[in-house]
Amino acid sequence: GAVVSQHPSRVICKSGTSVKIECRSLDFQATTMFWYRQFPKQSLMLMATSNEGSKATYEQGVEKDKFLINHASLTLSTLTVTSAHPEDSSFYICSARDRVREKLFFGSGTQLSVL
Amino acid sequence: ELKVEQNPLFLSMQEGKNYTIYCNYSTTSDRLYWYRQDPGKSLESLFVLLSNGAVKQEGRLMASLDTKARLSTLHITAAVHDLSATYFCAVDIGPSGNTPLVFGKGTRLSVIA
Numbered sequence: 703g704a705v706v707s708q709h710p711s712r713v714i715c716k717s718g719t720s721v722k723i724e725c726r727s728l729d730f731q732a733t734t735m736f737w738y739r740q741f742p743k744q745s746l747m748l749m750a751t752s753n754e755g756s757k758a759t760y761e762q763g764v765e766k767d768k769f770l771i772n773h774a775s776l777t778l779s780t781l782t783v784t785s786a787h788p789e790d791s792s793f794y795i796c797s798a799r800d801r802v803r804e805k806l807f808f809g810s811g812t813q814l815s816v817l
Numbered sequence: 818e819l820k821v822e823q824n825p826l827f828l829s830m831q832e833g834k835n836y837t838i839y840c841n842y843s844t845t846s847d848r849l850y851w852y853r854q855d856p857g858k859s860l861e862s863l864f865v866l867l868s869n870g871a872v873k874q875e876g877r878l879m880a881s882l883d884t885k886a887r888l889s890t891l892h893i894t895a896a897v898h899d900l901s902a903t904y905f906c907a908v909d910i911g912p913s914g915n916t917p918l919v920f921g922k923g924t925r926l927s928v929i930a
Contacts, residue, residue, distance in 0.1 A: 708859075733915070734915050736917040736918075743925075744922070744923075745905065745920045745921065745922045745923050746860075746905070746907075746920045747920075748917050748918075748919070751917060793857075795859055795860070797917075797918075799915065801915070806850070806862075806918070808859050808860045808862075809859060810858075810859045811858070811859040813857065
């Protein structure tokens with residue numbers, strides 16, 4: 703079964719609304735999680751690194767005020783797309799590394815469509 | 818800055834044929850990953866290669882790593898339609914185990930009868 707759970711899997715929203723995406727590690731603690739964005743027929747681009755108990759580190763060109771990341775516990779990171787616009791429509795994927803098992807896991811992804 | 822280049826980006830091959838996908842990366846790295854992605858889905862882990870000369874095989878797919886050449890290959894043997902998907906290689910950017918992956922652009926494979 704999935705060891706990294708990501709919800710929702712699909713969301714459709716109106717322009718201007720905010721959308722929250724959750725990423726949970728189910729059976730391990732993840733001090734760091736990563737958020738990626740993937741546009742159709744393109745590769746995964748790292749948006750930010752989410753650190754438990756501290757501020758996220760954003761990649762160049764990613765607006766931190768638009769993509770709010772909260773990593774309040776060792777098993778949960780959330781990405782909130784604020785005031786979403788159609789150009790934010792994309793596939794968002796989180797990942798987390800289990801340092802005990804030395805394995806990297808990916809969430810199932812969230813398809814965001816902004817109308 | 819670590820760069821990961823994959824080629825080809827598009828591959829159409831007949832069932833039963835063999836082919837190789839190449840993945841070059843620009844700086845030293847400890848780990849190289851191969852993933853498969855089906856449309857609308859997340860990533861499925863295929864292989865993790867951790868050392869020079871590593872070779873792993875699963876079914877019709879075989880991956881290898883040459884860290885000196887900074888090159889990994891994914892070889893497809895006797896392709897079948899079910900292998901149609903997008904394949905990504907990805908490289909770990911740091912040695913700590915707590916760093917993100919940098920992905921290649923992906924190879925869209927289409928296996929036709």
